[in-house]
Amino acid sequence: MSAAPTDLSTIDNGNPRHIAIIMDGNGRWAQKRFMPRVFGHQQGVKAVRNIVEYCAEQHIEVLSLFAFSSENWRRPETEVSMLMELFMATLQREVDKLDKNNIRLKIIGDKTAFSEKLQQKIIHSEQQTADNTGLTLVIAANYGGHWDITQAVQKIADKLQTGELNQPFITEDLIEQHLSTAGLPEPDLFIRTGGEQRISNFLLWQLAYTEFYFTPILWPDFDKQALKEAIISFKGRQRRFGHIGEQILTQS
Known part of the structure; x- marks a missing residue:
């Protein structure tokens, strides 16, 4: 999977294949209503x-949250503890629904x-939905981009040391094959709610050629209409991947 496609005829001008979202604003949404952050x-x-x-209705291939x-x-220990409990409860409650709707669940992060108990639930949830062929739902939990690149390089170093890999030099493709998102298309559209930019x-690594969309809407208020507007904005952009506009037009 190369970072920037060279065959412009493969660029899809329709819906993004992969949408990545930072779901920001939950705590502020609650505080505005004089409610606890939970x-x-x-x-x-x-x-x-x-x-x-x-996203499933629109045949988006991948949604990363x-x-x-x-x-x-x-964050405060009480909030972290509550988030872990919510994560576990959500997995327990939602995985059967995901499976029933042909959605594959993938959890990335350390x-x-x-x-x-939570690790075992994650393994079970991924295994239960592994053969589904609809939307792939990626949940990034205890994830960081620095960690992702570091663990990819560490895997490569381990394979070189054991002789499993005997490549004379490290390429971008090799690193991508060892990232936590290996096998998935890179995000086309990145959305962050809550007003931060x-x-x-x-x-x-994966966001190198992604289109960015920032909205002041706090995450609990981000609904289907808001996502539709983000996708409309995406469709109105010309993605050049290092080429000039005329090249895009002649090969589209």
């Missing part, structure tokens, strides 16, 4: 359901930091 996170789960449903970053451990260590 209430915002619970409402955020409802927003996830709606967005997953819409940033649920918990490697930096989020710095899962070793989670409890043994940064990528916060999310999919650093």
